[in-house]
Amino acid sequence: MNEALIQIGQQAKTAAYQLSLLDTVTKNRILTLFAEALIDHTDDILAANQKDLQNADQMPAKFSDRLKLTEQRVADMAAGLRQVATLPDPIGNIDKGWQNDAGLMIEKKRVALGVIAMIFEARPNVTVDASALTFKSGNAVILRGGKEALNSNLALTNILRTVLKQNGLDQNAIQILHDTSHETANELMHLNQFVDVLIPRGGAGLIQAVVKNATVPVIETGAGNCHVYVDKAAEAQMAVDIIVNAKVQRPSVCNAAEKLLIHQDVAEKLLPPIAKALSDHGVELRGDDRSRQIVATIKPAVEADWSTEYNDLIMAVKVVDDEQAAIEHINRYSTGHSEVIISDDYQSGQEFLNQIDSACVYVNASTRFTDGFEFGFGAEIGISTQKLHARGPMGLAELTTTKYIIRGNGQIRK
Template identity: 65%
Template sequence: MQSIQEMGQSAQAAAFTLGQLATTKKNQVLLAMADALVAATPTILAANRQDMAAANANQVRQVMRDRLKLDEQRIATMATGLRQVATLADPIGVIDKGWQTDAGLQIAQQRVPLGVIAMIYEARPNVTVDAAALTFKSGNAVILRGGKEALQSNIALATVLQQVLVDLQLPAAAIQLVTDTSHETAQALMRLDDYVDVLIPRGSGKFIKTVVQTATVPVIETGAGNCHIYVDDSADLAMARDIIINAKTQRPAVCNAMEKLVVNQQVAAQFLPQLAAALAPYNVELRGDEQAQAILPTITPATTEDWATEYNDYILAIKVVPDLDAAIKHINRYNTKHSEAIITNDYAHSQQFTKQIDAAVVYVNASTRFTDGFEFGFGAEIGISTQKLHARGPMGLTALTSTKYVVRGSGQIRQ
């Protein structure tokens, strides 16, 4: 097996080749990868069964096993993502702006690849394909390091993608998978300054914090999602109920799932019993502050720790507030800058919420589950950035590029 240093060297060489590729060639490769994934479905599923058996033996939580599990439909969805990325406009070479200076210089700001992107992520095999698709289309080489829980699945997926590269006379090192899942190897990747241009971690808040504190290469923080939905006093309560059920129960282990409910006290007594009854079939554990407990006496008392916790599970904490200002203050104190939503029929309230909430994505009358590159029309996503520099929110192709200035003159010298 190659060392991390050798993988970095190979990736850097591959990145140079990818940076020169024509868009038509990139799209040809992506479409071939999609077909190859579908053709390899039996092999990929066999590998995934090994990972699932290990997860069952290790008593991994059901919601986490759902993130790990592959089936024919999920593989088909990965292939669809590859095909959609092939249809997207290529950002490389695009001129963002151009102008002429007083000295007669023609200056153009042009999109270029970042170079080598490293990704460290947990037990989600689809990330392997999504990351490969977006980095390849944007002219970047990628080094992938998934969690040990998904190792066999990731190997099977990466092998298919690399074989397509080889078949089409491109360097296999454009998409590399680290198969040593030790902490030491992960730390070596985080410190591969000579070859890695940016590192993107995906996982829990604790995991991302560890990466940020350890890495010496630039990091784009992603993923941790302590997401809130605020039910305003003017809300359509039936709409609020349906949105909350979707945001909490559809896939509770993903970062865009709802974790906290904030509800206006004017509607709390009417709404909370209805919501509790609607959530009961999903076995959602409800926790609440004193006002919520007064309305729902059987729920668990919420602690200060609850307000800051990303559960990734069938748990929902409820905070009752007197007004919109209190809701915004509470959300901004405890959120992770990911996705926040308001359910309201008051336009002024919706405007205040979208203006004052500090988050990458803010919704009005919609589920937080839509924070996703696929749903945003990006074809796939490399991650959801919760920081403010370079990129924020679901990151598609443009977020994986930088710019350089191309300056054309006719013999000018500076006086």
């Protein structure tokens, strides 16, 4: 095992103990100082990010968009920090309390997980989001970002660590690995002695590699093969607006829509204007035979299209017989992230909500709202598509566990 990594783990464990003792007022004050420091050092952050962009000049546009920082994106990160400071602190909350037959007073109390490790790709905002949420929830964090964003991530973590040090706190509450090699990432996946949970955040390949190889407990965050189903009772303009927003606003992120299903009864009427609106925004459409008979410019889809997360201006289209066919298709090919039905029929909406097995299911709204900030969590550590411990956007509560506090007055078990 890498000695440097073991030291990082030991430092994180020590810092996590200090964090567990911090009061909410102190944590909120530090989060506000984090935000101020980011704004004060915006030029330094953008200069570091520019180095990353220059090094990654051959990167496809869908990935460089994730990597790029602007003055507004730095301001957004700072806003996220301030919002986390306003959120209720889950640490110390009592979920429930009772007295058992022996007279013991039992309480179920919220506590931090301890040390959280994160492996993520070229998205510097994850560095700040993860640091904010882990700090507020009393956890130390070990960050391993992609090599493409190394300069940006180092600049951001150095700013946050400096704030901690200046305020008499252990700066090792936030650590980032300078070594971005696969070997070090693999060793981090096996750092059971120090890491309590590992959260991968990125594409399907990264997530599956972590899930298959890690011995540290993993919370699986999701690739987003997200669907929009246009029901026969859909309102035309609403359908166009939602689909364009879900696909086009930011196509490189996991909550962008990748698939469009449309009821056969309205396909001839609604698919042409939907396809035109998407085409006007540069979206390439790939469809089944029925959709191509309606819109000639749609390219033929292959089987792999139905399970692919494009993260690009590409969308696959399928005409379905009815709502049940749409539900069956989605449950077969979805990654369990976010799905939408567009319909003015209440019963159709309810059936969709009840039968779709995904973390977030919408009626008449864009998939782009699957986001910790939009859900009121301030920021998010990731969007979990698994079912144990956490599901959907993970905020502060999902970064805690529980322990039982038991008070007696001399009881012994008979």
